[in-house]
Amino acid sequence: MIQFVNERFIPVAVNNSRLQRQADDEGRFLRLISWQGRYGYSFEEAQARLEDIDHGLNHQGLYVVTTEGEVLGSRNRLFPGGKASVHGVGSDPDRFLWMLRRALENWENRKTQREALEIEDLAYRDPTFSWTEYPEDGLILHLGVRDLPREVDTRPSGMKREAHNQDYVWFRREEVLSMVPPDAAVGDVIPMPDGLVRRLVRYHLADYVRGETSSWPSEAIQDAAMTLTVTEKTPEWVDLRLSGSAQLFSEGSWYEGACRERGLDASLLGYLRFDLRTERFVRFDVVAVGSRWGGTDYNVRQEDLEPAPIGIAMTIAGQEARDRTAPHACQSRGSLERYFNA
């Protein structure tokens, strides 16, 4: 399938959270496609809705289109009433492949993009989203999250047992420097700055294993603390051991009232190395392990509300384009400011 996609299509992977609300031609192009491919509107009806950036609806999906927005195939189509035709856009590879083949048949009979075109660069990009906030000289962590083995396991096989997810953690340069005092000596126990603890806990100790969830509200933090102990120091680097814990609890109503609370009781441990010459971390490996319970509307826990073990690991991110993806909590207007001021 991968070779098939590479040879016959121009594949793009994009961040729907921003595009579906962008007030520029790129956002309008996505909405032209998704109003048709996901919501079933005609091309003309979709065109009439392009300026609506406060639609409050989800436009994610898999789409095959011409450059003029003629939809040749799509997945994650919604039926009337808002019920999704599939859970997750990639959950059935056979149906996905069928869609791609059908789209190629439609390509042969397309009404638009009948010849090579030259499309100009995007002249204007909606400035209300943060395009340049990636902390170039800061610290970026790549996070993985998954369920851990259970002694009593009633989960069905498949996605609900095997799911894993990922996120990115951002620290600015001044925040990195605040973690390691210049005069730190072996044996020193340094409290992790409170704002960084709150950021890690509220935004990154979250149950994204099966799907999206919301960040923890500030008042959900029952207890959270992290310390850095200097374990070794040379003229070139400092080694630190991170340890900590977090207890989170929040009440609400999810799954039409079937779930009234969610919580997490976790411990953290990590090994860090800070290069004194470059003033950068060269190792930042952290694990959080604990019991989670409850769920939120989109993280697919409605049949898995009882306490069960979850694991989260963070390490320094790579340099691929995808490694510049903003933290999941930073995908809406104003969210980046909230993230850095947790």
Place this chain on the structure above:
Amino acid sequence: PALTDETFAALFEACRPQQERWTDIPWIGGLWEGRQKAAREEKPLFIWAMNGH
């Protein structure tokens, strides 16, 4: 499970972020850039749009 110096390495390996084989596809990271390339090469555009990325 207990999180200790002894169990750290195994738990880290179990939980660290995983990439799927989907990364074997040379994805273009911008919708507009993909549209330009599809126009030049006369190919259909395959869009994977998800919340986050």
